[in-house]
Amino acid sequence: MKAQSEAQQKAAGAALSAKRGKTPxxxxxxxxxxxxxxxxxxxxxxxxxxxxxxxxxxxx
Structure with missing residues (x-):
């Protein structure tokens, strides 16, 4: 699924970073x-x- 806004894309990036253990x-x-x-x-x-x-x- 593609992001529908830049804000949504950035939020997905932050969540992905946490999912991978790079961000608490x-x-x-x-x-x-x-x-x-x-x-x-x-x-x-x-x-x-x-x-x-x-x-x-x-x-x-």
Whole structure:
């Protein structure tokens, strides 16, 4: 699944970092914390890999 906004892509990157043990889970907040708990590493990789040039900064 591709990210629908830059904010979502960045949150996925933070959650992926925690999933891989590079960032403490306690540092996560908001969407990244929820993503960490509900998504697989593969799903997070796909979302974090979304290119910025074709998505808005924020959805809405």
């Amino acid at each position: 889970k306690s540092k996560l907040q908001g969407a990244s914390k929820e993503m960490y708990e509900t998504m697989t590493e593969k799903e997070l990789e796909d979302m974090a890999a979304t290119k910025h040039d074709k998505i808005p900064e924020r959805k809405g």
